[in-house]
Amino acid sequence: MNGTASLVNSWNEWDPLREIVVGVADNACFEPREPGHRPQLRGKDGGAFPTGPKPPEMIDRANEQLAGLVSLLRSHGVTVRRPEAPRLAEPVRTPSFEVPHQYCVVCPRDVMITVGHEIVEAPMSRRARYFEYQAYRKLVYEYWNADPRAVWTVAPKPSMADSMYREGFWEWPLEKRHREMHASEFCVTQDEVVFDAADISRFGRDLLVQESMTTNRPGIRWLKRHLEPRGLRVHPVHFPLDFFPSHIDCTFVPLRPGLVLTNPDRPLRKGEKELFLRNDWELIDAPRPVSSDDEMPRFCQSSAWLSMNVLSVSPEKVVCEEAERPLQELLDRLGFEVLPLPFRDVFEYGGSLHCATWDVNREGSARDYFPRAEYRTLAEDPAAGL
Numbered sequence: 001m002n003g004t005a006s007l008v009n010s011w012n013e014w015d016p017l018r019e020i021v022v023g024v025a026d027n028a029c030f031e032p033r034e035p036g037h038r039p040q041l042r043g044k045d046g047g048a049f050p051t052g053p054k055p056p057e058m059i060d061r062a063n064e065q066l067a068g069l070v071s072l073l074r075s076h077g078v079t080v081r082r083p084e085a086p087r088l089a090e091p092v093r094t095p096s097f098e099v100p101h102q103y104c105v106v107c108p109r110d111v112m113i114t115v116g117h118e119i120v121e122a123p124m125s126r127r128a129r130y131f132e133y134q135a136y137r138k139l140v141y142e143y144w145n146a147d148p149r150a151v152w153t154v155a156p157k158p159s160m161a162d163s164m165y166r167e168g169f170w171e172w173p174l175e176k177r178h179r180e181m182h183a184s185e186f187c188v189t190q191d192e193v194v195f196d197a198a199d200i201s202r203f204g205r206d207l208l209v210q211e212s213m214t215t216n217r218p219g220i221r222w223l224k225r226h227l228e229p230r231g232l233r234v235h236p237v238h239f240p241l242d243f244f245p246s247h248i249d250c251t252f253v254p255l256r257p258g259l260v261l262t263n264p265d266r267p268l269r270k271g272e273k274e275l276f277l278r279n280d281w282e283l284i285d286a287p288r289p290v291s292s293d294d295e296m297p298r299f300c301q302s303s304a305w306l307s308m309n310v311l312s313v314s315p316e317k318v319v320c321e322e323a324e325r326p327l328q329e330l331l332d333r334l335g336f337e338v339l340p341l342p343f344r345d346v347f348e349y350g351g352s353l354h355c356a357t358w359d360v361n362r363e364g365s366a367r368d369y370f371p372r373a374e375y376r377t378l379a380e381d382p383a384a385g386l
Ligand code: ABU
Pocket: 198, 246, 247, 249, 250, 251, 301, 302, 303, 304, 305, 306, 350, 351, 355
């Protein structure tokens, strides 16, 4: 690192990528059933969702595809770092909850986010992921020690006690579910600060934060109070037709200045598009994924819209799952160089190419891509879209 460059520097989702962390599948377990999550087998056969460690051959298959991503990124000049997976198969007990085992460390995107020169560890929303940050601490210390400008923030950990969750959420009848979803009420209550980092999308000085099953209003308020004094603008966003929203990166995916890939099944709440229209951004619907939800891998808990979970290597170059030909063709027509990569064996670990990564360094600085934004801080407007 020279005297002026920062090792921790990433302001958006598309600037030229220099350094990134890619998750590992070692020691992964099936995600346990808990108040914030009800894993279910895919397909028509049904059956109980397994518990405990994943079979080694399954882990090997995912690791092989993760290694493919590492090689591809390195071949494009990107420095890639990996976390070390701790033991995950033992029960976890805190003063407020117990869980039979942890999940995995494949998706750093859900836990870790770089906002400019700052690394933020998210509080998280699920018990089996409470301690996931620990897998990244060695790397965080290395970045923090090597870069005197780097700021490291750990958001407040919620209790994840029974009281943090809405009893009965998973059994709500459809009518109640629709009513509550439009009020953005999901499985976590509004009593504690809760957010996953993957509900945030970075656009330079502006950040979008999705209110979801994994991010509540106190979580967004915490982000506003933390980031607004640093000159950043935090915009809560909602996708009311997504009845089980979790993580924004299969819903609203910026690809370069002025262009966002949108999910045709999950339109923005009325009024929230204005920010983009007023600033001449183009919102382009992604084509339908090649698989239906039923055709997704048996243990995968994400939607088929993982198709949109692409990783930008630069504003001109995008890594895309190899089977998603319709999306690749769209990206090609939009002028991108598409790098197709097999990644389907990673899906059951919580996501695809964007989820499985945490960018620490991209070229570029804090730019304003929304000069015509009408923004009021939380201090000026305590409701501020919440
Ligand atoms: N972790 C990303 C999952 C998002 C989705 O299922 O749409």
